[in-house]
Amino acid sequence: AQSVTQPDIHITVSEGASLELRCNYSYGATPYLFWYVQSPGQGLQLLLKYFSGDTLVQGIKGFEAEFKRSQSSFNLRKPSVHWSDAAEYFCAVGKEDSGYALNFGKGTSLLVTP
């Protein structure tokens, strides 16, 4: 079954520093992969998605992610973090056996310090 793991529960970075959030997936074929962001008390907003093709995916707000089949990873990156990026980040994979519902990781909480 398709699943994702986010190894880091909390991450703290300084404003202006680079960011990488880790996501590992479990699936034999090419998965549908997503990164969503959730600000406190808000719904989920899609940052980017990977279905096939170019393994480096560009998203909104300056985020990008790279699909690496050899490492079963889909890590999210941003070269320079802004204080407004503080939020909860979820990696997710589409599940073929559930109408392509999303199987979410448990999330990584990002704190940005001045």
Added chain:
Amino acid sequence: NAGVTQTPKFRVLKTGQSMTLLCAQDMNHEYMYWYRQDPGMGLRLIHYSVGEGTTAKGEVPDGYNVSRLKKQNFLLGLESAAPSQTSVYFCASSRDRGWEQFFGPGTRLTVL
């Protein structure tokens, strides 16, 4: 376009009471989903629908029922609420299988 809307935004129930959460989308999407979000658990799928008149169970369906009588609406019912159903509930919709899902703002439910 309003996208995905959820009614109500907040609700407090007593154990044993019933209620229905309404999800509506105006994007003509075929696929709709109900998730619940609990601290440290991420989001988990309760039920989903791949089209009008269809529903199916997800990962955590016990204690919930759903209906999709109209394409734009997906209702989630709690027949006899329990404290374990205290959670934030999110509805989502998708144009087709594998496409991105659009989420509603959520309903915060507390069961006392």
